[in-house]
Amino acid sequence: MSTTVSSSRPGNPQPGNAGKDAAAATVSAKPVGWKTPVFLAAFALIALVFFGLLAPNQTASFGISTGSDFFQLPAIQVNAFAGGLVLSILLLGLAAYAIYLKTRGKPAPGWLTVAFIVLFVAAFLIWVVGGARTPSISLAGLIAGSVTLAVPLVFGSLSGVLCERVGVVNIAIEGQLLGGAFTAAIVASMTQNPFIGLLAAAVAGAAVSMVLALFSIKYLVNQIIVGVVLNVLVSGVTGFLFSTVMQANKAQFNSPPGLDIIEIPVLSSIPVIGPILFRQSLVGYLMYIAVLVVWVGLFKTRWGLRVRAVGEHPQAADTLGINVNATRFWNVTLGGAVAGIGGSFFTLVAIDSFTKEISGGRGFIALAALIFGRWNPIGAFFAALLFGFADNLQSIVTIIGTPVPSQFMAMLPYLVTVLAVAGLVGKSRGPAASGIPYVKG
Amino acid sequence: MVRVLKLELRGITKRFGTLLANDHIDVVVEPGQIHCLLGENGAGKSTLMNVLYGLYEPSEGDILVDGRPVSFRGPGDAMEAGIGMVHQHFMLVPVFTVAENVALGAEPTKAAGFLNLDETRRRIKEISDQYGFDVDPDALVEDLPVGVQQRVEIIKALVRNAKVLILDEPTAVLTPQETDELLDIMRQLKSGGTSIVFISHKLREVKAVSDTITVIRRGKVVGTADPAASTTELASMMVGRAVSLTLDKAPAQPKEKTFEVRNLTVIAPNGQHVVDGLSFDIARGEILAVAGVQGNGQTELTEAILGLQDRVHGSILLDGQELLGRSVKEVLNAGVGFVPEDRSVDGLIGTFSIAENLILDRYDQAPFAKGISMSPARVLENAKSRIEEFDVRTPSGALAAGTLSGGNQQKVVMARELSRPLRLFIASQPTRGVDVGSIEFLHKRIVAERDQGTPVMIISTELDEVMELADRIAVLYKGKLVGVVQAGTSRDVLGLMMAGIPPEEHVQAGKAADTTSTSTSDAEGGDHV
Numbered sequence: 001m002s003t004t005v006s007s008s009r010p011g012n013p014q015p016g017n018a019g020k021d022a023a024a025a026t027v028s029a030k031p032v033g034w035k036t037p038v039f040l041a042a043f044a045l046i047a048l049v050f051f052g053l054l055a056p057n058q059t060a061s062f063g064i065s066t067g068s069d070f071f072q073l074p075a076i077q078v079n080a081f082a083g084g085l086v087l088s089i090l091l092l093g094l095a096a097y098a099i100y101l102k103t104r105g106k107p108a109p110g111w112l113t114v115a116f117i118v119l120f121v122a123a124f125l126i127w128v129v130g131g132a133r134t135p136s137i138s139l140a141g142l143i144a145g146s147v148t149l150a151v152p153l154v155f156g157s158l159s160g161v162l163c164e165r166v167g168v169v170n171i172a173i174e175g176q177l178l179g180g181a182f183t184a185a186i187v188a189s190m191t192q193n194p195f196i197g198l199l200a201a202a203v204a205g206a207a208v209s210m211v212l213a214l215f216s217i218k219y220l221v222n223q224i225i226v227g228v229v230l231n232v233l234v235s236g237v238t239g240f241l242f243s244t245v246m247q248a249n250k251a252q253f254n255s256p257p258g259l260d261i262i263e264i265p266v267l268s269s270i271p272v273i274g275p276i277l278f279r280q281s282l283v284g285y286l287m288y289i290a291v292l293v294v295w296v297g298l299f300k301t302r303w304g305l306r307v308r309a310v311g312e313h314p315q316a317a318d319t320l321g322i323n324v325n326a327t328r329f330w331n332v333t334l335g336g337a338v339a340g341i342g343g344s345f346f347t348l349v350a351i352d353s354f355t356k357e358i359s360g361g362r363g364f365i366a367l368a369a370l371i372f373g374r375w376n377p378i379g380a381f382f383a384a385l386l387f388g389f390a391d392n393l394q395s396i397v398t399i400i401g402t403p404v405p406s407q408f409m410a411m412l413p414y415l416v417t418v419l420a421v422a423g424l425v426g427k428s429r430g431p432a433a434s435g436i437p438y439v440k441g
Numbered sequence: 442m443v444r445v446l447k448l449e450l451r452g453i454t455k456r457f458g459t460l461l462a463n464d465h466i467d468v469v470v471e472p473g474q475i476h477c478l479l480g481e482n483g484a485g486k487s488t489l490m491n492v493l494y495g496l497y498e499p500s501e502g503d504i505l506v507d508g509r510p511v512s513f514r515g516p517g518d519a520m521e522a523g524i525g526m527v528h529q530h531f532m533l534v535p536v537f538t539v540a541e542n543v544a545l546g547a548e549p550t551k552a553a554g555f556l557n558l559d560e561t562r563r564r565i566k567e568i569s570d571q572y573g574f575d576v577d578p579d580a581l582v583e584d585l586p587v588g589v590q591q592r593v594e595i596i597k598a599l600v601r602n603a604k605v606l607i608l609d610e611p612t613a614v615l616t617p618q619e620t621d622e623l624l625d626i627m628r629q630l631k632s633g634g635t636s637i638v639f640i641s642h643k644l645r646e647v648k649a650v651s652d653t654i655t656v657i658r659r660g661k662v663v664g665t666a667d668p669a670a671s672t673t674e675l676a677s678m679m680v681g682r683a684v685s686l687t688l689d690k691a692p693a694q695p696k697e698k699t700f701e702v703r704n705l706t707v708i709a710p711n712g713q714h715v716v717d718g719l720s721f722d723i724a725r726g727e728i729l730a731v732a733g734v735q736g737n738g739q740t741e742l743t744e745a746i747l748g749l750q751d752r753v754h755g756s757i758l759l760d761g762q763e764l765l766g767r768s769v770k771e772v773l774n775a776g777v778g779f780v781p782e783d784r785s786v787d788g789l790i791g792t793f794s795i796a797e798n799l800i801l802d803r804y805d806q807a808p809f810a811k812g813i814s815m816s817p818a819r820v821l822e823n824a825k826s827r828i829e830e831f832d833v834r835t836p837s838g839a840l841a842a843g844t845l846s847g848g849n850q851q852k853v854v855m856a857r858e859l860s861r862p863l864r865l866f867i868a869s870q871p872t873r874g875v876d877v878g879s880i881e882f883l884h885k886r887i888v889a890e891r892d893q894g895t896p897v898m899i900i901s902t903e904l905d906e907v908m909e910l911a912d913r914i915a916v917l918y919k920g921k922l923v924g925v926v927q928a929g930t931s932r933d934v935l936g937l938m939m940a941g942i943p944p945e946e947h948v949q950a951g952k953a954a955d956t957t958s959t960s961t962s963d964a965e966g967g968d969h970v
Binding site for chain 1: 494496515516517518520526528532533534535536537541542544545546547548550553554555556597
């Protein structure tokens with residue numbers, strides 16, 4: 001027990017005078033935690049030592065144009081030592097400001113944390129590129145690659161948003177992604193039509209979700225357990241079919257035609273944003289559309305209001321004539337379809353065949369993105385982008401040959417996940433009824 | 442808004458398994474009336490209303506609206522028929538705005554299902570202006586005081602053109618002043634043509650607003666009463682036998698002060714000071730009642746004394762010894778008896794027998810234990826004498842405690858806590874959800890403990906109970922002590938204190954309040970129902 005006993009106590013307990021004592025007690029505001037300022041200060045110091053003082057005196061070069069752009073922007077050249085020093089001093093300044101705010105009893109504002117993260121990442125990039133054998137990377141390529149890697153994550157976290165907003169925890173995102181990837185591969189191979197494969201992926205994801213919905217909503221089985229079991233089940237079934245069916249006849253069952261990259265003329269030639277927004281596969285474009293549709297749907301329409309009410313206070317929704325369990329069932333199913341489409345990205349866009357465990361745990365990262373993005377589709381999108389960025393950075397940095405062992409770089413996405421979810425951005429609050437089955441009466 | 446509606450319940454019966462919650466209940470709610478359903482907790486009032494509102498299906502019986510039988514498959518049907526309900530626990534989504542809550546389920550929309558909240562805002566403003574509600578459509582519900590949340594619930598019903606409004610124990614969560622305001626609103630709604638079904642067990646309020654009173658006992662209608670009937674008459678109808686509503690209690694003989702709390706602060710996990718710098722003391726042979734609206738730090742105060750809270754600062758002295766920082770076991774061994782506010786969660790283990798529950802705090806001590814073995818015979822023996830002494834109505838001490846009625850469960854908790862020699866007795870909500878007959882008994886036992894020379898602390902959100910038991914009254918508001926006043930302080934002053942206004946300021950405020958709270962504040966000061 002961490003009870004603190006104050007040794008000082010007023011010496012004269014006067015009878016019947018307690019009212020005055022209370023009046024004299026000081027008004028204390030809600031205290032602000034030390035966590036954020038301490039976190040920031042620690043990271044600023046790390047930046048100062050490693051990215052500033054210990055940085056190589058070499059110039060790092062960041063290209064921002066690709067060959068097909070309208071016009072070429074010159075690459076940014078930064079001296080690693082000077083750049084690291086300047087940025088880490090800025091970081092220290094931000095940390096100091098957070099500490100100052102804390103002593104005044106105020107929390108660090110959101111922009112401060114965001115600015116800190118951006119500057120820290122910039123300092124890290126300069127340091128890591130500056131120390132590489134070929135100190136030059138394409139920034140545009142780095143970002144465009146991040147978006148590509150983020151596509152399944154975004155679909156996965158949107159699935160999570162759709163489920164959790166309605167009060168069902170979807171741990172089975174991984175299984176839905178994997179199921180989507182497998183079905184897309186086998187159906188597209190058999191029909192030789194990637195669009196049918198895409199559709200089949202959505203159906204497969206929805207089917208996995210329906211099992212989750214059925215058991216958690218109708219039979220009130222613990223949602224986490226059903227989710228975990230589903231992940232294992234899908235992994236086992238796809239693994240089995242992969243080795244017995246797909247490998248036996250690769251030409252017929254595991255050589256899906258891919259979805260091509262569709263370049264939108266003119267727009268795709270805008271530097272930096274062109275490749276991100278206008279040089280995507282069908283699945284990539286669907287991702288942008290899905291994020292917007294889910295956001296608008298949740299916050300601007302009748303459907304969304306009801307969905308959120310069911311996830312926050314199902315009883316209130318019930319007393320207003322909303323069918324709680326039906327709403328939950330169909331939303332979870334829809335979520336599964338969304339994740340299934342995300343899974344098709346693996347086999348129809350990224351790689352041209354299915355392999356065992358192709359989703360590689362990205363369903364769980366999507367879950368983290370959902371929490372990091374505070375159960376908001378747009379927040380989840382940017383959180384997924386951050387993870388995609390970390391993922392892409394590690395592969396690029398390994399290629400250009402940095403002094404940091406590649407194993408450490410491979411940890412980066414997961415490290416970012418842990419730090420993000422551990423609450424560097426403050427406490428986030430999910431839907432109140434998430435994970436709690438609704439029973440009438 | 443002129444359409445009026447006559448509502449009739451004919452022979453409504455509702456069974457839950459073998460339990461008969463409603464037994465052929467007939468009620469007629471005439472248009473434009475305030476019809477009160479009076480009954481004790483657990484009498485079946487809420488079940489009946491949930492049947493009426495379409496949440497439960499009746500096992501038997503008919504609901505008639507304007508003479509035509511209807512059947513409601515869900516609340517949606519009931520609302521369509523012009524019935525609105527304000528539940529005891531509000532059905533509001535805390536993170537939604539007022540407008541979103543009001544719109545939910547009957548959303549005005551533009552094309553393609555897009556919400557049109559402007560339309561809802563307009564309706565809220567209209568109703569808010571008509572009845573003087575003063576509700577901001579864009580405020581988040583979780584930021585609103587309870588009284589305002591209740592108005593949002595009423596607006597929700599009115600927006601759906603409710604002609605009959607069911608209010609389920611609406612005053613349970615309100616301060617006395619807020620209660621007066623609600624009663625005014627009810628009268629206004631009535632004059633606007635809305636009928637009201639008012640569910641309550643508080644006689645004062647029932648008498649103040651009702652046109653007709655139907656008394657329900659154990660799932661049956663036992664009769665109708667005239668609002669002009671005396672509280673004693675109403676109470677005996679409700680309970681089924683004559684009850685004395687006033688407690689015979691000798692004036693306190695306070696001796697030396699043995700329990701002192703100094704600058705006690707309890708910090709909640711979210712960093713809030715839920716108990717903030719409390720200092721008070723209790724003398725032997727004195728009852729200090731802690732009053733206040735629910736959620737103002739009462740729970741944390743008692744938990745801090747017991748050693749159940751982690752982040753506590755200050756000092757708690759019993760017989761000159763510091764209790765803070767000691768384990769619960771040590772605190773109990775120091776002679777603290779504690780009746781927690783929620784007996785079914787913290788006071789009893791429902792699946793354990795009554796006999797076992799009676800020794801939960803002494804299972805490891807003689808005569809019940811010897812080394813590592815227990816003596817079941819002694820445990821049962823103890824139960825027998827306790828059951829008799831505390832008049833627990835049960836065929837056997839070997840039955841599970843969960844099978845007892847609320848009043849009898851509370852007697853078991855009280856019997857356990859009072860069977861040790863005590864140096865301090867704390868009872869939190871000692872009679873919540875307890876029938877009137879048991880209340881009488883429990884109150885007598887508390888006073889008897891005082892008269893034996895134990896300092897007693899009562900925590901109650903029921904002002905009547907506070908006024909009845911207390912020798913001195915401490916009022917908590919947002920974790921702070923508003924003041925400590927003598928017993929006999931008027932209901933008005935206490936009500937204002939419960940809203941955070943310290944006693945010094947009342948002299949002026951009290952005069953102003955006289956004009957607004959006329960009907961319910963004075964008169965029958967002594968009864969506690």
